Amino acid sequence: MWTFHLPTKIHFGLNAAASISELPEICGRRVVIVTDSVVRSVSEIQQLIEKTAPSAVFDKVRPNPTVANVDELTRLLRENNAETVLAIGGGSSMDTAKAAANLAVTTDASIRAYHSEGKTFSQKPIPVVTIPTTAGTGSEVTPIAVLDDEEKIFKSPMSSPSFYPVCAVVDPALTFSLPIHVTAATVLDALSHAIEGYWSKQHQPICDTLAKEAARIIFAHLPEVYDNPKSAAGRKALSYAALTAGIAFHLPKNAMIHACSFPLSNRLHLSHGAACAFTMEEAIRFNAPAMNGRMEEFAKFCGFDEIETMIQTIAFLKRRGGLPCTLQEAGIDSSLTETLIRESFHPLMNNNPRPVTEEDLRKIYTKLEAR
Ligand SMILES: NC(=O)c1ccc[n+]([C@@H]2O[C@H](COP(=O)([O-])OP(=O)(O)OC[C@H]3O[C@@H](n4cnc5c(N)ncnc54)[C@H](O)[C@@H]3O)[C@@H](O)[C@H]2O)c1
Ligand SMILES: [Fe+2]
Structure with missing residues (x-):
């Protein structure tokens, strides 16, 4: 007995990200981009960010992202009334985006309540679109976010059906750098x-x-x-x-x-x-x-x-x-x-x-x- 399920739409191909602003999940919506400072400095990605005309760009994700990263991004999503969260980066950026997109629609201030204190998500999150810039985690399609709680010295994956991105745009050209x-x-x-x-x-x-x-x-x-x-x-x-x-x-x-x-x-x-x-x-x-x-x-x-x-x-x-x-x-x-x-x-x-x-x-x- 087994069940297979994958709700994420996948666009794959060299230069697939070039037409990102035409996607219905992006076009005409208030988009907040989630990335890290190294990825943001890659010239092709800078151009991609400009093309998307985002409401805000959060570039403070760190490798092995933290509960604090997610909480800070959540505040930005709420301030901007984000309609789509666009993650451009490796697993760290994609995981931070998924967790914050879920937390932002709750009344909670910290993802810790869900990461290590047993709460579960019950509301529809802000839709997440992923553009991986590493070929590794698969986070572009998984319902998983791995977070590090530095205060508790506790790194663990968290998973929820609501974490599936709505759409993944996999462009291998973004991994050349x-x-x-x-x-x-x-x-x-x-x-x-x-x-x-x-x-x-x-x-x-x-x-x-x-x-x-x-x-x-x-x-x-x-x-x-x-x-x-x-x-x-x-x-x-x-x-x-x-x-x-x-x-x-x-x-x-x-x-x-x-x-x-x-x-x-x-x-x-x-x-x-x-x-x-x-x-x-x-x-x-x-x-x-x-x-x-x-x-x-x-x-x-x-x-x-x-x-x-x-x-x-x-x-x-x-x-x-x-x-x-x-x-x-x-x-x-x-x-x-x-x-x-x-x-x-x-x-x-x-x-x-x-x-x-x-x-x-x-x-x-x-x-x-x-x-
Ligand atoms: N959600 C999941 O299903 C899942 C699965 C496995 C791992 N993870 C988690 O994902 C995180 C790791 O993600 P990762 O391995 O993709 O690394 P990462 O996102 O931390 O990126 C690694 C480094 O590569 C840089 N980088 C990324 N893309 C680049 C590019 N195109 N050019 C130049 N530099 C670039 C980043 O700035 C960073 O310094 C960990 O926290 C891990 O636990 C999640
Ligand atoms: Fe892994």
Whole structure:
């Protein structure tokens, strides 16, 4: 028994964002744009913002966005009577936009009430349009926002059916300006979505198919984009893979890789993608024996003769993209591993195909000490 649902309209293609102002969700409406200062400084994006003639631009989103980010944006949306929220950026901007678009229609002042204090959304939000500028999170189509509550030292995804964007405009040309290490981290985040959506206890056939296809495309095209960051074919493939990986995990949900990533990014400030990539090879070695041959099938579909070859390729893609592969490279003192282990037991861990104990994670972190 499974259910598949995706209400977000998707426009995909090189230069698809050029006609954004003609979309019914944008045209003639009071639009507030949500982005970050780095993305705003990219000349193609500056032009895009001007074309949209927004009521206001909020460019204070920070990587791993915070409860405070969302609360500040919410005040701006209310002041401007926003009719559409247009997120242009990576997962951080899109997540901030989705959360604030939902909070703005309530009488609450802070998203904390919903992020960690149990309230649920019941009203129709301000419609959100997403334009991803990274090929990674899939947030352009997911009903999820990951927020960091700095006061509580609590980073966690929140999810609501009302978080689905009404429309996603995926324009791979907007990813040409990404530096290699951000490309590596974000694309490996997409790979982690493909793997986790596939091995989640709640996996289902449509998502399985998309997950395998997304991973196959990533293995085929990431090396090409490392060699030539402006490869239109390569960037197009990676944006498509990130989008489909987002669709692949949004219903089955993530598992141990993401559960372990939260303390790595929350406490130690690794980027989300680097944090997911950090335990990826060991998580595959750990889960594969409990998956009744499904991981072998995944590796073969991606063109590998066996799982271990796929794992070695992931290690190569991490190194080539400048991502940390050991505790030392990540700047993590081994005295911190017990804290990391303790804080990895997020509810997503219950989705893992194989039960995980503290001792299992201890063994994984010991392997990550040096290679
Ligand atoms: N909602 C979801 O479904 C979902 C899924 C996975 C991750 N996330 C969350 O998304 C966030 C990470 O998003 P992300 O990985 O896309 O990174 P991000 O949005 O934090 O961006 C990473 C960096 O890249 C820069 N950048 C983005 N686009 C650029 C471009 N075109 N050119 C140059 N620089 C650019 C940004 O300014 C930033 O410094 C995390 O908080 C993570 O937890 C959300
Ligand atoms: Fe992720």
